[in-house]
Amino acid sequence: MLDEIAERLSIKDLVVEYRIAQGVFGKQQLQAVRGVSFHVSAAETLALVGESGSGKSTILRAIAGLTPVSTGEILTDGKPFNPTQVRATTAGISMVFQNPNASLNQRLTVRRIIADPLHSKNKSQNQESSVEDLLDLLKLEQSFLNRYPFQLSGGQKQRVAIARALITAPRVLLLDEPTSALDVANQSQVVQILQDLKRKTRLASVFVTHDLPLATQVAERVAVLYLGSIVEIGTRAEVTEMAAHPYTQALLLSIPSRKIVASQRNDSFQMSGEIPSPIDVIKGCVFRSRCPVATEICAEITPQPVNLSATHKVACHAVSARVGAHQH
Amino acid sequence: MAEALKGNNSSLLEVEQLSVSYRGVQLTPAVVNAHLSLPPKEIIGVVGQSGSGKSTLGMAIAGLLDPSQCVVSGVMKLGDTRIDLSDSTNPVWRTMRGSQIGYVFQDAQAALNPLLTIQQLLVQPQRHRGIDTSTALRRVRELLEAVEIPDIDRRLRQYPHELSGGMKQRVVIAAALLGNPRIIIADEPTTALDVTLQAQIIRLLKRLKDELELSIIFISHDIDLVADIANQILVMKEGVIIDTGPSETVVQYPSHPYTQELVSSIPRLARIGYFNRVEHWVNNA
């Protein structure tokens, strides 16, 4: 019955701030993550999509305890979880990193790499799988057990990293751009494996990527991030067919046309300029500097999320105004 | 020089039987028997996964391979001039390299000397060719405007690390255009950039191709991106060009099994749509 609590992972108003030196004496607060909230349920994947500076990787690292959380709540299965005091695996959270060359200890055999988490004292209570079972699950040959990482291909290495993440039987899997370093063929294989896992074990996962089409292939729900805030979140159909936030629309328009099977695009809104530094944006909407419909209110007040449907939320003053107008 | 290239034949650049092998304990082939024909004002895309030899192909054509590390063989025809690629010390080839073929590097950070300001970076190569400073500077301003860099005076005084990723990439493109080349080889110019920036750079390259009458060899691992910008596509696998054709055909109706695999495994969106398209808001403000 533990399984049926609605939300495996719940994040409320997560803020991650860094102090950095400015000039000779000044110290400035850099908000990498500005009050982000979302949840993930069992057998569901949520994709966090964003460009550089969006904070998507920082969010994962904060949940995993690799970066300190400034304020905010993290709940696993409804219970509060403090990543600095409790190991992520004890709370049933595991993570897969982007570069398998860096995330695997090159001096250990595959067997030892995958089995290493079992040596830690703070193990979760869940049933653990054996190393051999995991290899089968990830379509790796048993003969790999005694090989070293340098003897494997990129795709195989990443699957070993996933096996290692799964050996503690996590309830939530965090994936930080797990396919960015892989070839297209390996990428689709990893995606397929993750889908199978979801079905078989009802695993909840958070998948970070900069590739929106990939996100829609992997996840049922997608959150779009810009400079540390979620600007839009919804099901994959909602975010791609009913994209409401100007940034989401610009993102869709930036995708090469061949990546869209049936295109209804219109190239009139072409985004110019580059992502500003997060230090420069203190209040108001993070996207205002490049937004074609920004008004004075956008520079003053941070837009609150507005519901376009039960699952679709957008944080934009222009959208709020339009929704308000529709209701009259 | 430019006149000599207009030539009678329909291609600006022809490469025949280009092979590159890396020296080492054994000779490792990187490119095997590549043929390429680049017509004027056209873009050819070279697509392949990592290790397919696509970058090596680009560097071989641009003459950037180190002879102590690689063995190159093959023939290249640049307009009317025939060049034997195995002889990298050929003086004709050396003078033609910078002025006929420009190279856009993938890693803008590594391609720009961090100790020089943008002005010095772009003026020095021209001074080497005997152009006086004021002409060189004028050309630099023209180029920076052409690559859509705003606030040129300020940028000229800055160092590469003070520029954002997109700016750096534009500077690298400007550097490639310095010698007034007819041909640009762009090696994964947008791979390290965000998606929205990528779209901007692609638009820029398309515009430059039209305005400056360039031909481009665009190298990438992303077949969709390449099909977007190129007229013709070459698909490479393990050093061999295994498929070639007009980009429409190669992507929509791939004939070679490897190309089919490549095309089918790329994640795509079924369709896109908008809740009140943004331009409607702009018009109905």
Place this chain on the structure above:
Amino acid sequence: MLLIGSNSYDDIDAGERLIGPNSSHLFGIDSYGRDYLTRVSLGAFISIGVGVIVAILSIAVGAPVGVYSAIRSGWIDMSVGRSLEVLFAFPQILLALVLITIIGSGIQTAMIVLVLVYVPIVIRFVRNVALVEARKDYVLCAQMYGCSRFRQCFIHVIPNIRGSILVLGSSVCAFAMIAEATLSYLGLGVRPPLPSLGILLTENQGFLSTEPRLIFFPAIVLILLVITVNQIGDALVDKLDIKKNLVRA
């Protein structure tokens, strides 16, 4: 005992003294009538022994401390760093001399003193290398899944910096050999009649102009030993990695 030479090192043949190299005594005979080749070879053996033992002990103590400090970071790392800085304020030889006056001289004490002098050096070096390694993804991942610090240190970090540690070890060995020779030269290390290369230099310094070979041989042997040790260290690092690389799939 691996001795080259015909006789025991202190076998005095009073009848023959100060004879140059000949067929039965390749290095000749010293002022006391002892076969010099035997003495030099024993001296070399002692030097190597001291060098290797000091290197092994310093690394065994210093490396884990350095790695642990790098993994811990925070105030533990800071205090280790500061203490090291304090220690380095003293010149090594001075430190060695002070310690010997307290503990007394002799080969064992010489070794203990040298280990004490080199451990801080090892800690600083290993800590610097480990700081870089400990920031890498696979170590962070291990921290995340609750890997004990002990395992992080010995299973993850140390095997990946073993090349650097090996080179450090050979350097410490070389330095220790020279330091031992210096201490012996000052009369503070190995005690006669045991011949250490340093003692041989002390005993025979008066003969520099008359019988230069008595100085020449031990000095050359010491230099050769130092070079060889360094070369072995470098070669071992290469060998360890090449073996791995040759087994590519």
